[in-house]
Amino acid sequence: MGIVNSISAGLFLFYFLPQAYSAMVVTYEEDKQNCPYFLENKEYQRFAVPVHGLVNCSWYADKACCKITEVTSVFSNMYPLYEATKTCSNMMNYLMCYFCSPDQHIWYKQRARVCTEFCTNLYEECKAASYNGKKLGSEYANGTAFCEAQDFSVVEGNCFKYDPKVFDGAVQHISFYLPYISSLIMILTVLII
Numbered sequence: 001m002g003i004v005n006s007i008s009a010g011l012f013l014f015y016f017l018p019q020a021y022s023a024m025v026v027t028y029e030e031d032k033q034n035c036p037y038f039l040e041n042k043e044y045q046r047f048a049v050p051v052h053g054l055v056n057c058s059w060y061a062d063k064a065c066c067k068i069t070e071v072t073s074v075f076s077n078m079y080p081l082y083e084a085t086k087t088c089s090n091m092m093n094y095l096m097c098y099f100c101s102p103d104q105h106i107w108y109k110q111r112a113r114v115c116t117e118f119c120t121n122l123y124e125e126c127k128a129a130s131y132n133g134k135k136l137g138s139e140y141a142n143g144t145a146f147c148e149a150q151d152f153s154v155v156e157g158n159c160f161k162y163d164p165k166v167f168d169g170a171v172q173h174i175s176f177y178l179p180y181i182s183s184l185i186m187i188l189t190v191l192i193i
Ligand SMILES: *[C@@H]1O[C@H](CO)[C@@H](O)[C@H](O)[C@H]1NC(C)=O
Pocket: 055, 056, 075, 093
C-alpha cells in the first residue's frame, strides 16, 4: 500500500464519513421520534409508531406516541364541556391529545410546553363554556392562567401549537382516500400499458 493509497483512504474518511454520519443521524431523527412524556413519567423508552383505529386523537394515527387505551382513559375521565362552541371543543380536544404527538421531543420537558398563542386563543374561544359547574372565563383570568392550572407550561417558541386543519372534514377525507386513489391510478396505468 503506497502513500497515494493511504492518502486517498484518509481523504475518503475525511470527506465521506461525516456525511454518512449526518445522513444516519437525520434518518434516525426522522424515523424514530422519541416520546419523552412517557419516559419522564417513569415509563420505558417509546418511539412514535402508527396506531390503527386511534379515537379522539385520530389525526395522530399515522404516527403517535400514545396507545388507544391511554386516550380512552384520559377522555373518559374528562369533565364534559357545556355551552362550548365547536371551535372551543376542537381546541380543548387538540390540547388534551398532546401526549399522542410524535413531536413531543421538541416541546416536552417535565411538562408540555404549550404556545402562549394557543392558550390565549383557547381562552377567548372557551371563556363562555363551563365544566364541572364553573364558567371558564370566571374561573381563570386569562389563557396562561388556564393552561398553567392544567399543568402545562406556557411559552413562546418550540411549543405545542394548535392545528385547526385536523378538524377539517375535507382534509381528512382527502388523506383517507389518497392511498386508494393512487393505487387506482397505478392499476389504470398498468391496464392501459
Ligand atoms: C372520544 O371518542 C369516542 C369514540 O369515538 C366518542 O364517543 C367520544 O364522544 C369522544 N370524546 C370526546 C370528548 O370527544
